Amino acid sequence: MEQNFKMVAKTFFGFEEILAKELQQLGAQNVEKGTRVVSFVGDKGFMYKANLSLRTALKILKPIKTFKAYNDNSLYKGVQSVDWTEYLSEHNTFVVETTLHSEHFNHSQFVALKTKDAIVDQFREKTGKRPNIDKDFPDLRIHIHIDRDFATISLDTSGASLHHRGYRSATNIAPINEVLAAGMLLLTGWEGNSHFLDPMCGSGTILAEAAMIACNIPANINRKEFAFERWKDWDSELFDMILESLLKKTREFHYTITGYDKAPSAVSKAKDNIRNANLDDYISIRHEDFFQTEKMCEGPLHIVFNPPYGERLNIEMERFYREIGDTLKRNYPNTNAWFITANLEALKFVGLKPSRKIKLFNGKLEARLVKYEMYEGSKRAKFN
Template sequence: MVAKTLFGMEELLAQELRQLGASNVELGTRMVSFEGDTGFMYKANLCCRTAIKILKPITSFNVFKEEDLYEKVYNINWEDYMDVDGSLAVNATVFSDYFTHSQYIALKTKDAIVDRFRDKEGRRPDVDLDHPTLRINVHIDRNICTISLDSSGESLHKRGYKVANTVAPISEVLAAGLIMLSGWDGNSDFLDPMCGSGTILTEAAMIACRIPPNLNRDEFGFETWPDFDVDLYEVIEASALKKIREFHFKMYGFDTDDEAVRKAKENVKSANLDEFITITKQDFFESEKERERPMHLLFNPPYDERLSISNVEEFYGKIGTTLKHKYPGSQAWMITSNMEALKCVGLRPSRKIKVFNGKLESKFVKYEMYAGSKKAKKQ
């Protein structure tokens, strides 16, 4: 099988898959291949925090022209995977000198499938891009075409808990990946000082409590497959739920916008995590850490891209000043695509990791805020 992910999250996803019990795990670019049985496919969809899709390849073949693709897709026994009364959706990715238009490849694949049903049964299945019975993935790398079933359905970043969005929300998969990259283990207080819709806080709480990330989803793609084993899935789900643990530290979210605070509270409540997370209207620049408690900060400040701020350099400078003077004894992680503004923080990061927020190349940076001087801390 193949698990798709974001750039920079491949090793995290491979670690997740190994911990869940996958075999023959191999890293690629924005993907990880692995082996597992049907139960493991269910488990990977339910439990992987950094996966976007779990694909189940059913065949691979060489293609040199459009006719090859049509003929070989037509010859697949699609009756094993769906009924003529069902519906389908096809998406394609291509990396080839000859095949260059992914939407056209998806259309030719769809034509071959519906033509097969029409020839054999006199009727054809419908196309439904939103809620199909079967999602099909076509991947062409040079002249090798792989046809896969999409076991996830909608992207796994759609966890199911988010009922209200703010402007420029961070993806749930990216948020979970950043939290894991930061080393958050649930053994300190946690603060998102610019929390927006509360995604980072929600993902952090689920990590701390070992709650399966996709527990709140309404449906996975495999649930509409003819061979879906509901009893097996319920066993997998019950086993994952037994691993949930208690959390004994505090989690906070700040935002200066009334609507963001309201929406964050709604999302946290929807995820059944409001007993762990406190959201308040608060200006981070006027806040201060509780001195005696360890604190882990992680946030996604405005980049001056989709969210504009009047003076981005001054804003980032205030981030550095607040961290230095108000949050000693903390480690702070921040993601931004605004590299010039990042220089204005005025602190030297101890780590820099290249990631992408959507299509924006970004840096995920760590600042270690020592109580007293760094020299004294080392001594």
């Protein structure tokens, strides 16, 4: 019977609640929210399942040791207190990554070097040989987090950030991060219960994530590799069994998912990415200028998009955001429209009052995810 252990899933600011909900729905134990992290307990099979399934996790770490570290000597001794032969052999490679919030240590490279020395020295003493560093394709990724007086050593179970889903081969000028896209969709309440439109779809990320949520397809099904596949205790049979059980839980989708973009190059890239994700049965992408379109479906419509902010695209913001509001008002009745923007000034020109505003970050930019409810006829008529 596999033993349970603690894990920590890293995420974006504002996604802690939905990540905790994802973990609970997957069957995690002892789920606890922090800032940009959610901790939980599970076994090795659940570690595989979490990496495959979680839409709003950036990385999943497995803590193996916590100790006091207030100088280089205590750091060295703490790292040496771990029996590294459990995780590495002298023929393997490793890399050390660091996160520091401490008065005692302010150079991440120094901490990484000291950690490396402690591991290498332990192997030299035991075997006369040492494992080597490989920054690009290591067999083991070690993460050191120092918070004030305490250091935590974790193993990185994921490898490259989990936003690297594996389906996006082509991008535009300002592509949205896949985890940010999935988290936005979950915050809007999207579950696949209506038609869906991204009217400025760019390279198709929001469309792909919307389809995977609607069909309950594991978020990282197209990913090439996870870090745990290089571990000494890697169990490919267990992984295949977990994957098969997840694929049995996919569901049918009875509505449409549509993307528009006015740039032919974006339409072409989006189609490539959707094909890479094996989602072309669910998604149609058309070369359209949103401002020249109207609602094409019967019944409710769920809109989510990522319009330009003016950071990397040179457009006239005031006019552009006014046209967003005018198009929604004029042509999209019975619609819940959500979009994210880091141009908080431009929101004033939409000309509609948002029913919700959620603070998020797109990279380092503070942003708002805003909701506009477009009623059939007037709002007054709806409530009479």
